[in-house]
Amino acid sequence: MKTLAVISRKGGAGKTTLAVNLAITAHLAGLKVMLADLDAQRSASDALRARNSAGPVLAEINAGKLFSTQVSAQHDNFDALVIDTPAAPETDVLQAINCADLCVLVCRPTFLDIASVVRSAEAVRRLGKRGVIVLSQAPPRRNGVEPPAVIKAAEALRFTGMPLAPIGLRARAAFQQSIAHGRSVCEWEPGSAAAEEISRLWELVAPMLFGQGPVKTLAANQA
Template identity: 65%
Template sequence: MKTLAVISRKGGAGKTTLSINLALTAHLAGWKTLLADIDPQRSATDALRARAEPGPTLAEANAGKLFQIKSHAANDGCQVMLIDTPAAPDADVALAVNSADLCVLVCRPTFLDIAAVARSAEMVRRLGKAGLIVLNQAPPKRGSQEPAGVQKAVEALRFCGLPVAPVGLRSRAIYQQAIARGRSVAEWDAANPAGQEIERLWSHLAAQLGLDGGRKARAV
């Protein structure tokens, strides 16, 4: 089983949006998937409960239960585990990071998010874990031109000591529409570019985890 922790010290960065979309994408690609919601706000739980179709298994818990959840999930044949985390306290986030094979640091292209992600990156490195930064809520390109703010953010993020994922998520209303029904953006509207963003991001993460291109379920 491979475990991904989705982290950010900033509320509203997109942890839950990313956790839900990645968990659904893994599930729809055929992996037996569990989403552990350790944020007392329970937003991931609310989203998955709004889902009418079968989906990933949900574990509502506090950070202290992660070890137990993880070993139970592995015994149950689970192949992918996502952890949606709170912004704080650090001790809870550290437990999630310690449970993970790969940490996904969510960051909007803003000064305050970048400052916060630098601290999260430090924690991930201190705990000896692999991690990467995913830019979220980036404004759309103008033609083929990347907005200056996004370019600057990517440059600044180079100093965090963790790689920036080659695909980020743009700011799009569909992320808000789809999550209200517990659906991935690709399920909501297959023609929307958001679906491709998430699919490409999942493929990249799956490759990092050695999950065979993200498709074709098999025991890992």
């Protein structure tokens, strides 16, 4: 079993949206997935409870229960544990990083988010973990031209020394609408730009998490 922690020290960055979408995408790829909601706001739990079909198993826990939850998920043959984290307290976020095989650092292309990701990247490195930064709620391209805010963010994020995913999530209504129904954007609007972003991001993240072996092999093992 591999553990993916979705982190950002900024509220509203898009952690829950990304965690829920990736967890459902992994589930639809045939993996046995647990989504651990570490945030007392319980947004990921609200989203998954609104879901009316099979999906990731939900664990509503606090950080103190994370390690034992991880051990029991491993014991129960889960393939993936996705952790949706709160923005604070710091100790809870560090606990999630500590349990993770890979951290996804969610960042809006704004000055304050970038400053905060620099600190998160340091924490991930200090704990000897791997991380990848994903831009979230980025303004869409106009006539194929990347908005300056996105270009500047990509430049600034180079100084973290952490890779920036070449696929980010743009600000799109589908992300807000789908999560209210506990659906991934791929289920909500198949073939849409939002669905394309999540699919491509999963294709990038899955090999980072599971190694180069195709995820399909894992799914086939479950069959």
